[in-house]
Amino acid sequence: SSPLLEVKNLKKYFKTPKGMLHAVDDVSFTIDRGRTLGVVGESGCGKSTTGRAILRIVEPTEGEILFDGEDIRSLGKDQMRRMRTRMQIIFQDPFSSLNPRKTVSETIAEPLKLNGIITDKGKRMERVAEIMEIVGLAERLYNAYPHELDGGRRQRIGIARALALNPQFIVCDEPVSALDVSIQAQILNLMDELQEKMGLTYMFITHDLSVVHYFADDIAVMYLGRLIEKAPAKELFRNPVHPYTQALLSAIPVPSIHNQRKRILLKGEITSPVDPKPGCRFASRCPYASSRCHSEEPQLKEIAPGHFNACFLNE
Numbered sequence: 001s002s003p004l005l006e007v008k009n010l011k012k013y014f015k016t017p018k019g020m021l022h023a024v025d026d027v028s029f030t031i032d033r034g035r036t037l038g039v040v041g042e043s044g045c046g047k048s049t050t051g052r053a054i055l056r057i058v059e060p061t062e063g064e065i066l067f068d069g070e071d072i073r074s075l076g077k078d079q080m081r082r083m084r085t086r087m088q089i090i091f092q093d094p095f096s097s098l099n100p101r102k103t104v105s106e107t108i109a110e111p112l113k114l115n116g117i118i119t120d121k122g123k124r125m126e127r128v129a130e131i132m133e134i135v136g137l138a139e140r141l142y143n144a145y146p147h148e149l150d151g152g153r154r155q156r157i158g159i160a161r162a163l164a165l166n167p168q169f170i171v172c173d174e175p176v177s178a179l180d181v182s183i184q185a186q187i188l189n190l191m192d193e194l195q196e197k198m199g200l201t202y203m204f205i206t207h208d209l210s211v212v213h214y215f216a217d218d219i220a221v222m223y224l225g226r227l228i229e230k231a232p233a234k235e236l237f238r239n240p241v242h243p244y245t246q247a248l249l250s251a252i253p254v255p256s257i258h259n260q261r262k263r264i265l266l267k268g269e270i271t272s273p274v275d276p277k278p279g280c281r282f283a284s285r286c287p288y289a290s291s292r293c294h295s296e297e298p299q300l301k302e303i304a305p306g307h308f309n310a311c312f313l314n315e
């Protein structure tokens with residue numbers, strides 16, 4: 001299948017009093033239709049900024065974003081607003097983005113109203129009832145307020161709002177990180193079902209590798225603004241190549257005995273993302289760093305079909 005999203009050499013820099021913060025630094029990847037790309041890394045690695053830059057919630061500094069073949073960055077305001085109906089985002093904490101004075105049904109109806117998708121109020125409310133059923137929100141919650149609901153139901157509202165406009169693509173930014181593990185599974189199952197049913201394509205951002213283990217088709221690992229490894233999910237778990245990915249994976253319990261790895265503890269300080277020094281950004285914490293790693297930046301290279309890595313060790 002052809003890619004729905006192509007990101008080429010994406011950069012997002014922020015001016016700070018100390019210098020230029022390289023939040024996203026020359027990141028390229030594609031996501032095929034109906035697939036899920038998991039994007040993982042520690043906080044501050046640029047994964048959320050990447051998701052927001054793709055939707056132009058923050059304006060990219062450089063790079064190309066092609067959505068269904070269309071160059072997103074060349075779109076004017078009105079064109080971009082129309083494009084947004086096809087590209088949505090779900091946040092970690094839906095509560096903070098929900099208006100406490102609006103009921104569940106009003107909240108879900110809002111994007112339909114604002115985008116002029118359904119102008120007739122009666123028809124709009126029919127559609128809201130339909131979406132509530134799809135995301136598993138009981139009819140009796142129609143007139144409930146967000147504060148009356150638990151975290152899982154609030155996230156279902158977040159998902160319903162994103163789905164209301166019938167999008168093709170959803171950036172899921174830590175959508176289950178604030179939820180209890182049992183609720184996490186319910187929400188992930190729901191998102192999986194919705195993907196099947198509606199042919200959705202996901203970019204799933206998380207700091208938790210165990211969440212994307214089964215959920216994502218491909219996984220991209222980011223470190224300090226750089227994409228350092230990308231592979232099909234199974235391959236990444238079976239055969240992590242980058243020293244940083246190996247350390248990340250060693251920290252989570254893996255159900256197969258073949259995969260039991262010794263915990264790799266990273267020492268050394270994290271390099272500053274402000275005006276980063278030349279060289280590999282992981283060099284300050286990498287157990288294998290050589291002098292070359294401190295002067296030259298490793299580029300992402302395909303080391304096996306579909307498996308990309310940015311490290312001098314495996315070239």
Ligand code: SF4
Binds near residue numbers: 313
């Ligand atoms: Fe470690 Fe060097 Fe590879 Fe960077 S390029 S991950 S410092 S071995």
Ligand code: MG
Binds near residue numbers: 035036192195215
């Ligand atoms: Mg899937």
